[in-house]
Amino acid sequence: MRKLTKLAAAAFCAAAISGPALAQDKIVISNWDGYMPADMLERFTEATGIEAELAVHATNEEIMGKVVAGRGKGYDVVFVSSPFVEALKALGLAAELDHDKLPNLKNLYPEAAQLEYDPDNQVSVPYAWGTTGLCYRSDLVSQTPDSWMDLLRPSDDLKGKVTMLSTDRWLMAAAFLAQEQSVNTTDQGALDAAKDLLVEAKQSLLAYDDTTFYSKLVSGEAWLVQAWDGWCNYGVAENDAIKYVIPEEGSDLWVDAMVITEASENKDAAHAFLNFVLEADNGAWVPANILYKTPNQAAMAALDPALIEQFPNLGMDPETLLAQEQLRDLGDGQRAFSRTVTEVLAAE
Amino acid sequence: MPRSLLRDWILLGPGLTWLALLLVAPCAIVFFFAFFERGVYGGVDYVFGFDNFGRAFDPLYLSIFLKSAKIAGLATLVALLIGYPAAYAIARAAPRRQTVFLVLVMLPFWSNYLIRTYAWIVLLNREGLINQALTALGLINEPLSLLYNEFAVVTGLVYNYLPFVILAIFASISRLNPETLEASEDLGASSVRTFFRVTLPLTIPGVAAGAVFVFVLSIGNFITPDLLGGGRIQMVGNIIYDQFLTARDWPFGATLSMMLIGVMMILLFTQAMVVRRMQGDREGAHA
Structure with missing residues (x-):
């Protein structure tokens, strides 16, 4: 679970009272700092023509506070941990996912659709787990x-x-x-x-x-x-x-996942972003760079075996993960x- | 409106606006939240009540308040004991050197609070510089536990807030009328007696200001207990932080904040009273 220092969180809270600007032609993604490739949004724009802006949150609680306070306005996609997916869903702030717009869901392990906090990936797509x-x-x-x-x-x-x-x-x-x-x-x-x-x-x-x-x-x-x-x-x-x-x-078992906000005015573009992240190459960045496991089977299959040798827990199989109790x-x-x-x- | 009054309001405008927007309004929001309840999934349920105040007077939270006051009080005492002589020495130094000393006092502020706190971890940990040096000198066989305890927290607080004490007391000492000291000596008082009967009483406002600074900043601090106390020592700041950011119980966090603000207000009020009484006394003496 990505958790930057509390101090960064505190410092950031002060600076982050105002949310990102609303823009029709652009989607806003909030993620932990350094939790996806630095050039991810740039490559996403190149591949799809959709503009995307990154907002950074230091903790789940911080983005949760902002999304709850503004009913999700100003954010299209947020990265949060599993209990927060559940809360966003219960509060009606998470949009129902259209799986037809997410063909790359096929890259995920079948276990990734069996998560109790969100069965069948109704409102969230897992990004990393452990x-x-x-x-x-x-x-x-x-x-x-x-x-x-x-x-x-x-x-x-x-x-x-x-x-x-x-x-x-x-x-x-x-x-x-x-x-x-x-x-x-x-x-x-x-x-x-x-x-x-x-x-x-x-x-x-x-x-x-x-x-x-x-x-x-x-x-x-x-x-x-x-x-x-x-x-x-x-x-x-x-x-x-x-x-x-x-x-x-x-x-x-903790899971960090992507959620599209119900308030998003660009849900198609937001789906396109989720689908982009689900590409094997993009998923492979997670274990190779931040040494977390990802539920992306295609990405894990392409992983350099030397990396698993050095970091044995990267080789943990999804059955073992699912055998743990989910938060x-x-x-x-x-x-x-x-x-x-x-x-x-x-x-x- | 007389012109001078108009001018005053114009000059005060930016400052007052700043305070109203960034101090009064947020405090009002905190005050407002304190009377409601946490929603099931965080956020605020607007059901009015005094429930949070009942919870805050739970012995658990009161003991954390007392513990915080104890740590802050200890930090204040140590800071005064170190700060007063330092301020006294600087005030007595040649003017050219004074500037150098004052810059040195301020120097730590040029780096970030967090970095300075981490520096203490490097110094104090079991494999740290102090333990290594003491072991190398043969003074200790086992590393000392200097970190992750109350000692480390108090050290960190004193270190960080000492400059405020020195500056406050320095200002007070340098404002002393040298003639009062000369008078005391002319009347046959030893320099020790002069210090305790003249200098110290006349600089009490500076001491009070410095003490309140350290105490107020210390009691609400949550970074130092977290890093130097290793999270083993909980101060009010830490529980407020946890209520807002971990438990997502904003209303209860707001209630605890209100109590902390209350304690601080009482202290600041007391300090203001001390200063006023001193001035009153002096004016009385002149009359």
């Missing part, structure tokens, strides 16, 4: 980690050398999975049990870290961290003793959920 697991220094840990408990109740040699993600969903997921709960539960009993385990885990934690955990592994400051698979690869790129594993209790929007349960997260983060 898991959240353990990323570790195989040359430093005394035992190969294989359970969430290795992170939450680390052995003595790991105390003070582990980090966890602080973003609410993944922080809680580590405990939920360890306690055989759903990653989407908001049951008070499950929340309390997870809280107790996470407060205990906090005692042996070096830090909560969403952005630089892989550099902590590289420097040796941390030996075992909770990580998104794609981000673990950034550590592997610098030190091949860094490995990734999905714990035996499983992981979540869903929490709806009304969010309030109790975030109170629990605050309790954990504020605990001594």
